Amino acid sequence: DIEMLFEDSRKGPAVNSESKVVEIKGPQKKAVFSSDDSRAIQISYNKLPRADNVKEALISYNQKQMSDEQVQILIGCWPKEFNVPDLLNEQLADGEKWEKGEEYFLALADPKIIIEKLKMWHFKSGWAYEQNVITEQLEGMKKAFNEIMHNKIFLDILGMALTIGNVLNGGNAQRGQADGFDLPTLGKFSQFKDVNGKPLIKVIIERLVVKDPEITSKWK
Structure with a gap:
């Protein structure tokens, strides 16, 4: 009797198949x-x-x-x-x-x-x-320009590079002899090499050291 009494509840509520979801x-x-x-x-x-x-x-x-x-x-x-x-x-x-x-x-x-x-x-x-960054950059540029204008060793490097360039261009009427060169040319000093594959800048430094062995202690 108990089982029959609760049988419908176990089945759950009746569902109307015609109901719609809103x-x-x-x-x-x-x-x-x-x-x-x-x-x-x-x-x-x-x-x-x-x-x-x-x-x-x-x-x-x-x-x-x-x-x-x-x-x-x-x-x-x-x-x-x-x-x-x-x-x-x-x-x-x-x-x-x-x-x-x-x-x-x-x-x-x-x-x-x-x-x-x-x-x-x-x-x-x-x-x-930003102001500090700009100030530091300007100070760095001032020091660089001061070296370019007044550092004897740097000027000797430029002078020897110019001399080597003029020697290589000697007798070439088209190229002629130069009195100087643009600063961007400095970037080529490590690219241009002698017959032994030694960069131009290394050749110059070695010759300057032979001329003045104490040159490295003077570079500041």
């Missing part, structure tokens, strides 16, 4: 950015500063609200194929909502100069480093 659709999402722009935003989204913090931080250059790294990331994923301020002209249809990237940048669509201010922030934050 599909519940969510809101349609609207996207206007290109696939490349959307992909860049998606990759960086979790590292972006809050949109409402961006404007406040730009007003006072507040690095507590927005870090230099976040500024760089935001500039990097800023849409390149769509003018962000034009988002304000887009309309959502009934039942539509913005894609995540478009919704984020909609908050940054006004004022139009936000991207320019971000670039200025990035330039300002990196200027001290």
